[in-house]
Amino acid sequence: MLPAVSAFLGRLSSLFRRRRMESEMSEELEFHRERLREKYLREGMSEPAAERAARVRLGDTHRWQERLREVWSFRIVEELTRDVRFSLRLLWKSPGFTSVALATLALGVSANTAVFSLIDSLLLRPLPVPHAQQMVVLSTQEGGPQPGYSFCTPFFRGLEGKGDVFQNVFAFVNDTLQVRGESGNINVHGVMVSGQYFPAMQIKPVMGRYLTPVDDQEGGGSSGFAVVISEDFWKSWFNGVPDVVGRRLVIANASFTVVGVIPKSFTGADPTHQPQIYAPLSADPIMDAPRDHLHGGTHAWWLTVMARLQPGVDLQKANAALQAVSTGVLHASTGEADWIKDEEQHHFHFAAEPGSNGFAYVRSVFRKPLLMMFGMCGGLLLLACLNLASLLLARGAVRERELATRRALGATRSRLIRQLMIESLLLAALGTGLGMAFTPIVGHVLAAMLSGGSGPDSMVLDISPDWRLYGFAAAVAFIAAVLIGLMPAWRATEGDLNEQIKNGQHAQQQRRQTRLIPRLLMTSQVALALILVSGAALLAASLVRLYRSGLGFEPHGVINIPFSMDKQQLDGEPLMEVYRQIWEGLKTAPGVKDVSFQFIIPLSHRGWNGRYAAPGGERHMLWLNSVGPDYFSTMRIPVAQGRAFTWTDTKASGLKIILNRSAAKLFFPQGGAIGRQIVDKDKTAYEVVAVVGDAKYRDVRGPAVPAGYVPMQQDPQQKPSLNAIVRIDGPWQPLVQFSRELAARLVPSIPAPVIRPMDEVVDTSISTERMMALLGVFFAGCSLLVTAIGLYGTLSYTTARRTNEIGIRIALGAQRRRVMAMIFRENAVVATIGCGAGLAVAVSLSTVLTSFLYETSTRDPWIFAGATFTLACVASAASLLPALRASGIDPMQAIRSE
Incomplete structure (x- = not known):
């Protein structure tokens, strides 16, 4: 074995058997000392002289132990371990600071990860099928800005056999099925699929088989209509019996045969629904009787169509092939010449787009609100990081003497920065972990806002964590650690070493007060908080005006009972x-x-x-x-x-x-x-x-x-x-x-019948506006809370550092109310500048919310004035207590403490 590899393996093993190696090292040193003592005895030395000579010759055993540890141990790992333990002790000894830091970070992280889990579920997560990147969604293009995703039966059947670029072309439609149970018919969410649906999915059934093109024929297969059921439905309806294949289900007063059970991991091509029953498309005249979409021709646009590409075929080639067959399929779909001519004038053609994560109509509705909400979450997280950076900056200033002493004892500046960054990383990791613990709660609340009901056909979002969510949380923790730790660590370790040791926290005080970084951080906090509060105020005002716009009827007190x-x-x-x-x-x-x-x-x-x-x-x-x-x-x-x-x-x-x-x-x-x-x-x-x-x-x-x-x-x-x-x-x-x-x-x-209040219907119809307004108000409240905590904590640290100065002022005759006014005035300047900067940015960014507002101007002066006044009140309240504390300083106690 190579020496380098042997040395690496030896060091690696030392991490897991440290005590044993320490014991062996002591024994080996004792062995060498004993051999030296015996040698000196043979040379004629006395017992005490031989003992003393052996110890002198061998040297300090602790020194040898340190050298040997450097040989067989990972020094960086040991140092990191010590830094982690030291940082944990410091955080444990400062419960107030630690609690505020963790709560602030958890607030920002939980909001971000919850919204990201929705974005992941709705926009990013691929279908749980092999080679999901081969899936595409088909649409119709008619020259308009938006494609059409609803297909009629002739269009779908015309594309179903195009196997030159597609392995499979399939259609599906979500539906509510009436299944006969022991107590009568029960509504169950299902989906009708074409014969190539399951071959395109390429997944294995739990038992039985899947539907095939033979099942998707008028009248069904040789033994009638067949259905595939979900694993959950199999367990709840059939009690998980092993002989479920071949059993009968009565759906829409017709008999269907269960031919297979689909695994729980697959919930269909539409990720926002969880079908319990999969029926063939040809059963539509029975399922939706007395309506018949299957034979409705170009007057029934009811299908969503997807396809799986042939290996080696890209999206560009698929679109070229669809363009070539569009005219032929259009002419074969109907005999209405006027309609065909009108479609041709609008440059009708089929198109394909990526479909690895399936198709969900709600994506087009909630994509922009979710991304906007994610931006607001990012602002809240940045605000939390600025808050903690300010607190750590002030805390680092209090620790100047401690850090200077450690530098004087031999610690390098990079070593101290690393230790402070580990402290920040611990805060970020613990805050992220705490935020992740609250993520499911926040995520389920947001999902309930989006779903708009709990019926069999309501939207379902899978917000269970996956590697993307954990990766996002890890990225948040790392970014937060850098944002909250780097600047305070750099600032805390700079300055003249001798002055810091002699004068401690008051060294170079006048020079530090003139620096802009601490004030800039607090100003940025106020400005960012005002941006979030202004946006929330615009959304809330828009929602109130929307409710007051008048519906033409009175929904309150009305319920709907469907029969x-x-x-x-x-x-x-x-x-x-x-x-x-x-x-x-x-x-x-x-x-x-x-x-x-x-x-x-x-x-x-x-x-x-x-x-x-x-x-x-x-x-x-x-x-x-x-x-x-x-x-x-x-x-x-x-x-x-x-x-x-x-x-x-x-x-x-x-x-x-x-x-x-x-x-x-x-x-x-x-x-x-x-x-x-x-x-x-x-x-x-x-x-x-x-x-x-x-x-x-x-x-x-x-x-x-x-x-x-x-x-x-x-x-x-x-x-x-x-x-x-x-x-x-x-x-x-x-x-x-x-x-x-x-x-x-x-x-x-x-x-x-399932009762639904009319108020709920109205709320669901404006779910986007309600969600944006409610979450905007929530984020605004969090922003005000974080800003108040940050300003109060930072100003308290700053005021505490000036205890000696304030005590001398009072001892020289300064009135306490003038001292309080001085502290309050300095903080008010920071808040005023922050409000001014935030107001300018908020006005310029408010146009992003235009599409979400109803009869509300993005330049409404009253809304911005109210947001500014609210933030000014919060900043004043956060500044008042440190100012009162400063005015109550005992001058004799402050001078004596120095």
Whole structure:
């Protein structure tokens, strides 16, 4: 073995058997001393003389021990170990400083890592499939700024067989499935997939097999329709029985055969959902009956399409191939020549983009808010680091005499800087660890804000930690250590050694006070805090104005109770009679004031529209809703003219419609809409029986769209699934059991309804604005707290260093209130400069928030004035206590202590 390798291995082993080697080293030195003593005895020396001569010849044993340790030990490791132990003792002896430092860092780190875990889950984490980098998402391009990710069946089938650049082309659509259990139908989140879905995923089933192209045929495979279930569903629904393959599931009143179980690690191509059941795409006419998207042609845009590239094919080649086949697929999709011509004029073509982390629609909604939030988190972390840097700077000044003494005893400046940096690294590591402990709590709160509900089809985010999160936390700890430790360590070890030992903390005091670095750090803290507080104030003001903008209806006290009627047997008049019985039953519930029905829940991001025209007039887009009697009084929408719907407004009584003010003005600008007619594209006429107030339909931010209401008895659907809307006086929780019992008695085959308050619907519709405002206020509060702690700690250290000076001033006759004013004035100058600098930067950066603001100017002087005043109050409060403490110094005690 090479000597260098042997020496390295010997040193490495010494780390784990130090005591044994120390013992062996002592024994060896004793052995040499004894041999020397015996040699001198043989030469005729006396016993004491031989003992003394042996000790003189061998020398100091401690010196030999140190030399031998240098030979067989890692000196740097030992020094680092000693530095760590010393730093831990110092932190332990300063519990106040350590607690403040760790709490400040934990606050900044937990916020950063929690937001990063959301970004990782939503934007960065790849699908748990082999070679995820080969996955791509397909889209349609029509010359607009945004691609289209919804495909119709003909488009998908036209691309499915393109195997020259793609190994697999597959489609999927998330859906809520009605699965029959022991107590009736239950809503379960599922996904319908095409035959190449699982071959593209290339993962192994827990048992059984996956769906194949044979299963994705009309009527299913040879043994009917097949499904694959998740591992969680297998354990919860089938109790994890080993013979689950071959068992039957009744979905949408049809029988399906379980052919496989998917592993828990795979949750589908959309990472924001966790499907329990995977069904073939060809089962859509059964799953969504009476609707049929599968055969809807170019009128049903319902599929998300992805593909796996062939090995060696890059994205550029795939896009070239898609461009070449776009025209052919377009012409083969439909016989509507006018539609094809219009698409060609808009330069229609297919495109591919990276899809290694799957496809989720919410990415386009939350990408920008999450990145903006991450920037705010970074500002909070930087503020925490500036705070600790100021505290360490002041603390290092107090330790000048100690550090100077250590330098005088032989320690080099680099050695002292290393020890101080290890102290900073320990603080950063412990603060990061504490922050990581709170990350799951903060992350789950943020995920709940994004998901917007807890139903079977609500968004699910996997924020479990992975290597990216741990790597980010390690980077945060390292950066924090450098930011909070380097400058204080450098400053604490500079200066004249003799002066520091003689005069301690007052050496070169006047020169140090003129330096700008400590004041610059405090000024930067105030400026950064003002930027965060100003941004939060703008977001909060925007949210308040958004809530006050007016919805056109009163959501408070209204709950929605959905009744899924599409899979039960009744339709037409018998179904309407069931709805009437539900209406009468709900009226008898305690606390219920009004009851009605609606098909579209306002602001739920669902819509139903069509193009209508007044006789001889131009066609206009009209947003529609199917509603029941007493709807407008229940929703508190004023009826301006005409009458509301009643139970007598059936199809036999003639088609009726109610327009809102915007629609009435659009179709009949001269007025007089009552009694007149509008017609749809099929020339079907509807009589206008009333004009009602405008109500927000799809978006809180924009104006009310032209809308029309049709009676629920005239709903064009065969089996409309309507939502009962109930206005209550009091808590709505008691109505949960009542509505379920009512549904089980009148329509036992439908799933139990899940109540959703209208206030929750409104909050979900503005979830981005709410999230930004709430988190902005949270970060602003944290910023004010960190700034107050930082200013107070730094000013307390600074004031403590001036105890002798202040004592002399008081002894020479200075009034205590003048001393307090002097300290307060010096701190106020720092706060004023920081506020001025922060205000200038905040005004210039506020334009970044423009897209998140509603009727709020990014230059609103009142908001910036309020933010500046708030921060000034916090800075004054942080400065007041050190100033009071300075005015209370006993001059005799201060002079005697020197």
